[in-house]
């Protein structure tokens with residue numbers, strides 16, 4: 284099974300993308316491996332709406348993280364199974380909480396085991412920073428040559444984001460960018476096409 288890893292900083296929309304993309308691909312029941320607050324993993328079944336309410340957080344690093352969703356992609360007469368993996372947000376520096384440091388280390392491990400990496404950045408954060416954050420730049424430097432790598436420029440639905448998209452296109456190779464709105468399922472056709480080309 285092909286692993287598709289979703290990475291990026293906290294709050295960029297990784298979980299929103301995972302749930303809404305699965306829903307876009309026709310998954311009605313999301314069977315999720317979810318890490319419980321006590322630390323162990325358990326399988327839970329959710330409808331997309333329910334999953335969204337439970338797992339999308341306004342505050343970063345919600346402890347109950349999705350681990351993975353299995354999805355069938357229609358390929359000709361056959362279906363191809365993929366594993367969509369939502370990861371803990373990566374941040375610059377060393378996080379003060381042990382639990383989050385461990386989760387970040389797991390994400391780094393996953394990075395080198397996944398054929399496809401969807402690196403999500405939040406366009407609306409560009410107002411303040413004008414350049415990629417260090418961790419985003421490092422991910423980009425590491426994986427830009429890899430065929431299964433794309434940068435998903437998220438939150439295109441918010442005001443003024445077209446301008447930030449242009450800024451982003453000046454910073455990194457535009458061929459590697461897909462502009463999306465994880466919330467409104469914008470750009471999902473392109474993401475699906477990219478996956479079909481690479482699995």
Ligand SMILES: Nc1nc2c(ncn2[C@@H]2O[C@H](COP(=O)(O)OP(=O)(O)O)[C@@H](O)[C@H]2O)c(=O)[nH]1
Nearest residue numbers: 293294295296297298299339340438464465466
């Ligand atoms: N406007 C807008 N908000 C979004 C979008 N995607 C995510 N968000 C919001 O960003 C916040 C963080 O989303 P979440 O999926 O939990 O981010 P994660 O920490 O990367 O998993 C939530 O308040 C979401 O509703 C988007 O495409 N557009």
Ligand SMILES: [Mg+2]
Nearest residue numbers: 297298299338
């Ligand atoms: Mg999340």
